[in-house]
Amino acid sequence: MSGFPIVRPRRLRMTPALRSLAAETAIKKEKLIQPYFAVEGSKQVQEISTLPGIYRYSVDELVKQVEKDLKSGIKNHILFGLPEAKDERASGVSGKKSLIFRALSTLKKQFGDEVVLIPDLCLCAYTSHGHCGLLSSGGEILNDETNAVLARAAVSYAEAGADIIAPSDMMDGRVLAIRNALDAAGKKNTPIMSYSVKYASAFYGPFREAAHSAPASGDRKSHQMDIRNAREAVLEAYQDAAEGADILMVKPAMPYLDVIAELKKQMVLPLAAYQVSGEYAALAFAARAGAADLRAVALESLTAITRAGAEIILSYFTRQLHAEKWM
Numbered sequence: 001m002s003g004f005p006i007v008r009p010r011r012l013r014m015t016p017a018l019r020s021l022a023a024e025t026a027i028k029k030e031k032l033i034q035p036y037f038a039v040e041g042s043k044q045v046q047e048i049s050t051l052p053g054i055y056r057y058s059v060d061e062l063v064k065q066v067e068k069d070l071k072s073g074i075k076n077h078i079l080f081g082l083p084e085a086k087d088e089r090a091s092g093v094s095g096k097k098s099l100i101f102r103a104l105s106t107l108k109k110q111f112g113d114e115v116v117l118i119p120d121l122c123l124c125a126y127t128s129h130g131h132c133g134l135l136s137s138g139g140e141i142l143n144d145e146t147n148a149v150l151a152r153a154a155v156s157y158a159e160a161g162a163d164i165i166a167p168s169d170m171m172d173g174r175v176l177a178i179r180n181a182l183d184a185a186g187k188k189n190t191p192i193m194s195y196s197v198k199y200a201s202a203f204y205g206p207f208r209e210a211a212h213s214a215p216a217s218g219d220r221k222s223h224q225m226d227i228r229n230a231r232e233a234v235l236e237a238y239q240d241a242a243e244g245a246d247i248l249m250v251k252p253a254m255p256y257l258d259v260i261a262e263l264k265k266q267m268v269l270p271l272a273a274y275q276v277s278g279e280y281a282a283l284a285f286a287a288r289a290g291a292a293d294l295r296a297v298a299l300e301s302l303t304a305i306t307r308a309g310a311e312i313i314l315s316y317f318t319r320q321l322h323a324e325k326w327m
């Protein structure tokens with residue numbers, strides 16, 4: 001036996017080429033999804049104070065932005081509709097006249113199969129009270145009644161040209177309700193990416209500002225998951241898989257790497273993670289204050305989410321990563 005030490009992990013760290021050869025994890029650019037916010041009107045490109053570098057677009061401007069993004073290699077687009085008119089029944093969530101329907105059909109007509117269009121499906125941006133479901137007279141979020149509205153909206157999105165439906169509401173049984181409705185409408189090949197494991201997180205703050213979707217009173221704790229629970233995440237994931245989900249998602253991402261890793265072990269469906277608005281804002285504002293190198297912390301966070309087991313990542317960094325050739 002020769003002298004100390006025989007094992008020298010540093011040997012494989014001596015040059016960039018050796019480090020790349022030995023690296024276990026790589027972010028895959030083609031598996032990133034860029035979020036977009038659509039608003040009414042025309043020629044609208046609105047800054048969002050809580051999300052530096054992210055904008056709200058009217059449909060005409062949205063088309064231009066998606067075209068630019070496509071040129072830099074972004075194919076996957078998740079869309080949030082932010083209509084002006086809201087009511088108690090979330091009427092604006094579906095139908096040919098709805099903002100999201102017009103956004104989807106315009107983009108699909110323009111870009112065809114070059115783009116993967118993923119409408120987020122939830123009632124919170126469409127209800128006057130800002131809750132993710134219909135309310136009873138006593139203020140309870142009604143699960144099964146909400147599922148019926150979501151299922152109708154899913155069909156409407158599929159007819160408008162959605163490539164994947166992404167329910168983010170966290171009602172029980174909504175994946176099955178949506179699957180059944182899609183199948184009955186002849187959309188049996190439209191996949192569902194379920195926000196299966198969505199926590200009642202404080203990291204959605206900047207998004208709610210962007211979407212004006214904060215609940216007028218109360219919170220989302222009666223449907224989104226308790227942040228203290230990890231085993232329950234497995235129950236949610238199994239449930240969605242059994243109901244016909246095609247992709248499972250964990251949200252937020254960075255504070256829940258343990259949950260991503262556990263689902264990677266237990267589940268066999270493709271696994272996505274959403275690096276949410278508060279995660280993005282924390283890094284973007286830290287960089288603005290001179291406390292972080294934006295490119296480095298963005299790539300490190302995306303690498304960590306990948307290393308934990310996420311194959312698909314929804315991230316507000318997608319555009320910069322592509323446009324500025326961060327990798």
Ligand code: PBG
Pocket residue numbers: 120122124132168169203204205206207208220275276277278
């Ligand atoms: C809609 C929805 C939210 C997010 C995605 N879909 C907000 C919420 O649940 O309050 C958050 C995304 C983000 O923070 O980037 N329900």
